[in-house]
Amino acid sequence: MTSTNHVQAKQELLNDPTANHEHLPILGHAELLDGAQKLVFDTTPEDANTIASIQTIAGTGANHLGALFLAKTIRPRTVWISDPTWINHEEIWKLADPDIKRQKYPYFNKEILDLDFEGAMSTLSSMAGEGDVVILHGCAHNPTGRDFTKEQWRAIASICEQKRLIPFFDLAYQGFATGVWMKMLGP
Template structure:
């Protein structure tokens, strides 16, 4: 065996499960294969859906023929886009205190939601030095990687109650109450929790905000599905806006993604917003300055084309109205597929309870299937979902939901 002469100290790391699963699906020749893994919207024909309003914006941008369309932006990103992204997230809507509220928010453009999460984690690790970050159990797997790379110790709070397949509000609150320390970061999913699809109700969000304020915890919102989850950008931003408006003496931040709600998965459009408390607005520009220092050393500035599309849509009343219609199309199809799968499982009298499928929200369902059942679905039926049982509902269609339900029924019965 040849000795490798290197100064590197490296060992293999596990492949990303979602992308590995998608790769296996892509090369599977089976005619009835079904992809329930990757979190992207698909039509009922199983095809990508460039939003009609996005296509219209693209055509207008080509017609504009802006000579600066390939030029550098500022380090903080496209400044007009940042104001639009901020207003979409926080929803000022001409309130008397609008200028004071905006003065609290330091915004920069990022490489989509992943980049916003990463930049926020890095910024807090450098400048706040939290003892721990608290992640929901379970959470989006990439949250673990992002905070690991930022060097912040990770702890988890209960989130999913397996026996009832419901949100474990009491477990979450009890753990944070007893174990979280002042200055700890608490990562919260703004809506459409990934992977469970279970969100706190408004009363529970109020209680979570009260706990964060009382214990001096730092809320870090990941907002990946605004408008995509319910079809309403206002409803899906409710938690973020409540924390911001009703806890003005508490600092917080938001990682904002436009991948799902504009279908701009490959364009990498995102923003990071750091919210100062109302007594510290004088540091907003210093926060932006320090965020720019990190950005300059990593990627210099955010991508231009995707944010230009978002800007074109959200600066036109006509296109904005069309975008809201597109959001309704996507969210309605997801809801109808949840209902169709649930109805078929009930019709088949599949053992167990399946109400959680229609009680959950957004792109994903935490099905409650075991790893053994998931592997059986893949091996026997060529149905691909994560070993946790997380299924991307957008992979269901009128053509395959009955096939998927029958397969689930079979693997569940075979394990009894």
């Protein structure tokens, strides 16, 4: 059953002469992308040209397009996936390029029911190689819900920079759990 509000909203959209009812451009809705970039990256006009964004169909579509893009352009040897992780990550990368190794890095310690930050850092420091991709859940890690602290994020950024790793952020739940993660990082 359709509610009156839905019918009214649909009618308002249909009657709005300024509403664009055509297909979106290939990259998506420009105003949505601009707003999302400002929210996620806190962009300024000076750095807006250093960030590329596209609109996708939900999280699986975004992860799949990102994996395909990286598989075809930088051709990483390995993608590092947290253990545990969202069930689709491994399959998405297998479909993008079955020759890219899918390795796990420790994320959650089931014995103490908390992050295994030391295990993650140790694994990435000793085993990840230049050009490898590291999937990082920006916030509300799926399935644990546990997030890195500000200091831990800085340490991860440092490892990525030192080892020239490619961070791939899965940001499905921004604003949940510990909050808006980029704002938390500070200057």
